[in-house]
Structure formats: structure tokens, C-alpha cells
Amino acid sequence: MKLKRKDLLSIEELSVEEISFIIETARSFKRVNERDIKKVPTLRGKTVINLFYEPSTRTRTSFEIAAKRMSADAINISVSQSSVKKGETLKDTALNLEAMRPDCIVLRHASSGAPAMLAELLDCSVINAGDGMHEHPSQALLDMMTVLERFDSLEGLNITIVGDVSHSRVARSNIYGFNKLGANVTLCGPPTMIPHGIEEMGATVEYDLDRAIRGADVIMMLRIQLERDRVPLFPTAREYADRYGLNLKRLKGAKEGLLILHPGPINRGVEISPEVADGPYSLLIDQVTNGLAVRMALFYILIGGPSESEHEAEEPDSNGKERGTA
């Protein structure tokens, strides 16, 4: 099976088969990262551009290491908010970048839909590395991969996502993904952070954290964006921690074998207590490890060669034939 798309824009658009295929491919790349020589020649002669309109050390680093371990040339471009104002349009930037024949542009942008616009405009592959309040599909893929390392299937699992769901592209991508794989998704947070009508995406809403924890197989804590200077959605960090922070006391009501996820970076003592973040059920580090493998898999699937055994002997024309359009 191959993906019949040139871009990865959202989890919403992916089929269950595609999700499974990406995760399966990521598993084999995870093994590459466990070797002493962590390098494969798969993407030699390919160019990946990380185009980040929002600062993100961790996601950019993950994509950059993924590209380099596959022998691609990785180019980082970070565009600050201030230069966006006086600069050229995203469309012009993208057209200019494409003129230098990159194979893939990894885009993070504050506007929902920016990667989709680029994907339509450009012949090269586009990966959405987070767009506004829309989606962050590689994050959801790594989350699903991480849960699937502990459970054979997501079918029937109870997964609770806690925090500022309204502003979370991570939450949105995961709601789509968990639902597609058959899990029951519960959303929890203060009413100001749970969008009206979110149930239509296929989720149950529960405002009380203790009740949301009870019966959950997986809890995903979202990062509270303390640094954004917008109207606060809750009075203080302390009050948030009291009502919606995950701590050991709260976990007493939880199921045996509960798994805890967090997309990071964490605010210790706010949405998650240090004891929980560093505790036995916490999979935060696994998530990062799997994130790298997922990104390698995405590069491989979207811009890698036609057959796994012939990385070095790729025929220029066969690549095009195998790629349809999204």
C-alpha cells in the first residue's frame, strides 16, 4: 500500500488504512534511531524546507533531525511575526521557495488552512506542522503510535483530553484520529475552553476532571498557553492547577494501567504535576521518540523512493507515477 496523496494536511482527510500504514512505517524508522549509525541514504538529493511562521524549537528540531537522518538536505526558515507584516505574502514566499525545487515544505503557520493553500499551489509535498487552531497531524500520529505500543488496538478505549480544547490543534487532530481508530473520546476543561457543539466531532464533554479521569484508559493533558497575552480563559495558573491539573491525588480514582500523554512542552505544576509527568504511566518521552519516527515515515512516504530496497538507485520518473494528488 502507498499513500495516494502528495501532502499531509490533516488527520481528518486520512483513512484508517492510511493512518495504520504511516504508523507501521514509523515503527521501522524507530529502529533506525536505535542504531549506533542513525542514518539511511533514502532521501539523498532531496531538499526539505522547514518553514516556520511560529517559533517551535521542538517540532522544528524533530523534522530537521528526521530529514537529516534520512540524508536529505534540510533548510530552516523561521519567519517572525514582525517580518510577516512588512514582508511578502505566504503565497509569494511559497512560489519562490518552490522555484528552488524543494521536495517537501514543512509549514507551521498561525492561520488555519495555510498548509492546504500551499499544497494546492505547489507541486512539491507539504506537511502541516500545525496551522492555527486547525490541525497538527504529525502530533496526532505520534500520539496514536504511542498508545498503540501499549494497547493492541484503540477500539473501545476511553481517551480523555483535558485542557484548552478550543485553541488546540493537537486536540482537534487527536479527536479525528482517536475516533477513526474506534476510541471513545471525552473532552474536559473549563467551559470557556470547550467549544460549543464540539460533541458533533464525536466526543463527550465532561467539565469535572475527577469524573473525566474515572474509567479513562488514556489521559492527554494539553499545554496551557501561559505566554499568550490574550484575555485569560481562567483566573490564575494556580486556580487552573487546582481544578484541571493532573496530580497524584487525582490519579487515585483512575484505572489500573492508565496512560498519560502530553504534547509538550509541559508547565510543571500547572496542567500536570511533576510527580505525574515523571511517573510510571507517563509516556511523554515515548511521544517525542515516536514523533521523530513518524516524521521520518512521513518524509519516506511522501517524498521517498518507489521501493524500500532501492533507495540509492531511484529512477527519476517512477517517483512521479506513484504519487497521485490529494
Place this chain on the structure above:
Amino acid sequence: MKLKRKDLLSIEELSVEEISFIIETARSFKRVNERDIKKVPTLRGKTVINLFYEPSTRTRTSFEIAAKRMSADAINISVSQSSVKKGETLKDTALNLEAMRPDCIVLRHASSGAPAMLAELLDCSVINAGDGMHEHPSQALLDMMTVLERFDSLEGLNITIVGDVSHSRVARSNIYGFNKLGANVTLCGPPTMIPHGIEEMGATVEYDLDRAIRGADVIMMLRIQLERDRVPLFPTAREYADRYGLNLKRLKGAKEGLLILHPGPINRGVEISPEVADGPYSLLIDQVTNGLAVRMALFYILIGGPSESEHEAEEPDSNGKERGTA
């Protein structure tokens, strides 16, 4: 033929033969960028430092991709204005960088003549990536290459450059280059933007855009630097667009087959209307594609090995012998 110089500092210093040789070499590298595997081993073991004292995503990216596709190690150093003030002198920075034995330093600097100073000081090659209001030679080379893809020769072509000629190193480099190749250059812009006595460089001045368009084979629109907070040279962007912006209506008076260039990034609706920028005669994207090829050619010519067929088996000593000084 080989260039008998170790640096590329200006178009002014180049002979017609050198310009033609660079463009011819760039044509062969353009084909490399059209392959599926866009990588040649030519510069393996060479180090290129992109030393940028002015922010420039697009030029830096072009040089960086050029270096990486030729297998050189590319190091980016961007120095902000603020750190220049408290930091070491350019001379000290350069001497320190040279102590790490780079093969080429690509320098962008706000001071005219900075690359020439470095070139004299250092044994390694220096490429001027734009210095103050002096020159931006790789830009002019890509512009000439782009025009030469549509016309067999520049001999007798009428080329009009429109905008803030006074502050444009792109204009200066192109005036030199177009003149050397035999074109007739007309400069157009508000009187505040056309330096007194510029005719002596070999150009006609025409303040009326409609007249400047008539008879032109090529029009190059310059970027209006809206972001610089200096005394404005025209009342408003709107007024500038009215009098010196290129739009479809104005093009009605133009010659059949007119070519339109712009060094980018463009201000849509200011110096160029979206219809023109995206229109059939616009070569903006070709310019970027050719810019990458020109930069690969420059690296090849200045720091590449002695013979094209023996990239991998370069003899350390023969390289030095082939290089004279500028």
C-alpha cells in the same frame, strides 16, 4: 576558460567573457536542480559560510541550498544590527572565521565595499551577496541569465529599470551587466529616487513611466522599501503605485513579447500589480530558479575542483595554482 579571480565582488569588474562563462556554467547546474536526485559531490569537504549582516531569507536560502546540493558544508551566521554595535569589527570576525579554514564566505553587509575589504584580507573566496548601495552581483547574473533564456543576445535590447535606483544595489549591478552585454538601459522613477549624474554609468533617464515602457523589451521593477524608516522619498504607497506601479493598463502601451523582472520580494499592488506579477510575461519565478543555478555556478567556479570529471579525486595542490587574485 576559468575565472582568474578568487572572489566575486561586483559586475563592474567582470569581463563579458567572464559573465558569459558564469551564465553558461549556471545552465548546466540548472539541469542538476531538475533531476530527482538533486545532488552532486563537487564540493564535498568544502565549507561555505553565509555571513549575513542584514536579514535576507531568500538570498541566504538560495546560497544555502546551492552549497548543500553541491555537498559542501554550509554554515549560516546572521548578525543583527544590535550585536554589531557592541561586537567585534567585521575584520576581526572575518579573520576569526578564516582561522577555521572555510573555502568561501558569502557576505551581505550594509556597508558598501565590505566584501572587497574581506576579499583583500582573506585567502578564502568571498562572494558579495549585497553590500550597501553598491552591488549585488549574483542578482544581476541571474537577471541576465533569465533574459538570455528568452533572447539570443542582449545586444541592442531596450531594458528599463523602474523604482528607487538611488538605493538599489540590484539596479547598479544590472546597469553594469546590461551595458556590458550591449543593451540600452533606461532608468525610471521619481526624481528623488534617480541619482544625479547616473547617466554617466551608461543609462538614459526617463521620469515618465508610460514613456519608459514604450519600446522596452524588458522592464525590471525594483522593490520599494516600505519597511525602512527613513525620510520617505514619495508621499504614500498609493501615490507611488499610481505614478510608478506597473499594471495591466500601463502595459497596453508596451511592446509585444515584453519581459518583466523583479528581484523580489514584491509589494503586490505597490510597484507591481498582482495581475502583472502573475501574468504571462512575468519571469519572477524563473529568476529565483536561475538564481540558485547561478550561485551553484559561482561556488563551482570559485572553489570547485580543477576538472569537472574528477570532482572526487581533486588534488589539493592543483586548486591553488588555478586561482589568481582579483
Place this chain on the structure above:
Amino acid sequence: MKLKRKDLLSIEELSVEEISFIIETARSFKRVNERDIKKVPTLRGKTVINLFYEPSTRTRTSFEIAAKRMSADAINISVSQSSVKKGETLKDTALNLEAMRPDCIVLRHASSGAPAMLAELLDCSVINAGDGMHEHPSQALLDMMTVLERFDSLEGLNITIVGDVSHSRVARSNIYGFNKLGANVTLCGPPTMIPHGIEEMGATVEYDLDRAIRGADVIMMLRIQLERDRVPLFPTAREYADRYGLNLKRLKGAKEGLLILHPGPINRGVEISPEVADGPYSLLIDQVTNGLAVRMALFYILIGGPSESEHEAEEPDSNGKERGTA
């Protein structure tokens, strides 16, 4: 001999044998940098992360070039002070980076002891690239290497370090190193810049520069941090230059064959006059050249393969066996 440690955290912890081994290894890498093809495959498939919490173009560039010339993948992460405040803890950042399986993290941090904390926390190698007012061991190693290119041994040499010793991690690392190799260290500077009790580290204090110069075989001038906005430790730069700046007039009282070192970047005309910085006894450029070689040696020793002749055929398991813990 092999280093029995996975990290390089300080000169204090190194034995004389280890220091000599690192410098000897650096000498062989220095020759690599003199070749036309400056690249060895030693670290292919290894990942080096330069994690810089303080801006440093020159040290970061040196580590980056060192990694790339050894064919490692080099990832730069620079974290600004502002983002530290709102961001995750250093510990969380480090754990997350380690989850992507780097082989070495090069850390510069404003807090003394930060690299040691990381080294204990992480399985990968950690190199201290400067921590607070503690140490900057690779700088001291390159300084020792540079002196040893001119003298057969440091035994009995008189070495004077001049400047803000209180705030200088360079000074601290060098005091340890020079002492271990048998030199006599004199510290000189205004009383506000010489910490009380520093003699216990094994150094003589001399507040008068002329006296401190007399009899010295080596003088190391420290950079005066003009840019730090803290309570000034001397009235003006001019006054500092008058009393503690090294100039030609002062050097008249110096020994024949005196060597002058400075970690850079220099403040011309403040702690060192241009004539001295560019003069015949100045080894500033040699220091930079040797710094690159030292960093290549450190990478080789800490994360390189088991045997020099078998870089490409490294066996994954043997590497682990050869590494003890610090």
C-alpha cells in the same frame, strides 16, 4: 589510552594524561583542516545538538563546523533568555532532546553547573561550552594547545591572566589547566574583578599590570564585557584601557618571545590595543584554528568509534563498552 568518561564538563576533573591525550588528538585533526577536502567520515550517522542558552556566534560556529567536518548531523538550537522564562525547564528540554537519540549535546548556559546536571540526567555525551561563571573547558584546552605549539612544555612557564577574573569561566578553566600542566599562574586586574581567596586555586594576584607583565612567558587578556548592563566594575572603558589594557608601550617591559592570548571577541583599544592584537606575538588566530581542532578531538574521543582505522565499520555494541561514566 581512551578517556573513561562520557562527558567533558570541566578542566578541574581532567587528569594531566587526559589533557595531553585530547591535545594530541586535536593535533591530528588540525591536519584534516589543512587539507583541500576537509572531511572525515568518522561521525557519520551521529547527531550533535548545539544547545545554546546564551548567544555565541563563534563558539557555536566552531562546534558546528567541527561536527560537520566529521560528517555528523549538527542541529543548532538557540534559546533566548525571554523564552527561557516562559518555557519548559532545562531538564525537560534535555529529556525531550535525548528522546530523539542525539549522541552529544553541546551546552552553553548562564547557570554554573547546568552541563553537569544534564550529564547526570542523560545517557548521551554532554560537552560544556561555557556555563555561568564556572568553566569553559574547550577554550582552556585550545589555549593550552596553542601555548604547547610554541613551548615544549608548560612546566615552569609564567602565565599571566588579565581582566575580569571574577566573571570569567575562561579564566577559571585556564587556571585549572595551566596549574595541572605545571605553569605558574598570575592573575591581574582591578581589585573589583579579582575574587577574594582566588589564590587558593593556585594563583598569585598582582594588581599592577606592569609588574604582572614582567617575567611572563604568556599573557592572556580577558574580554571586558562592555555589553552587560550590570553595575560597572570600573569607571569607563577609557580608564580601564589606561590601567589594564595591553599596548606596545607596556610590552616594552616584557620578556623576549612573550606570547599573547585572548579568547575573543576582542575589544580593540580597550583590553588590547590594535597593534598588540595584530602584532607578531599575538596568537589570537592560532587559538581559533586550534579551537576547531580541539572540538573535533572532543567529538572523536567522546562519541567517535572504537578504532581510528575502522570509522565506517563501527560495531554498535563495542562503543558502549568503552565508555565509562564521569
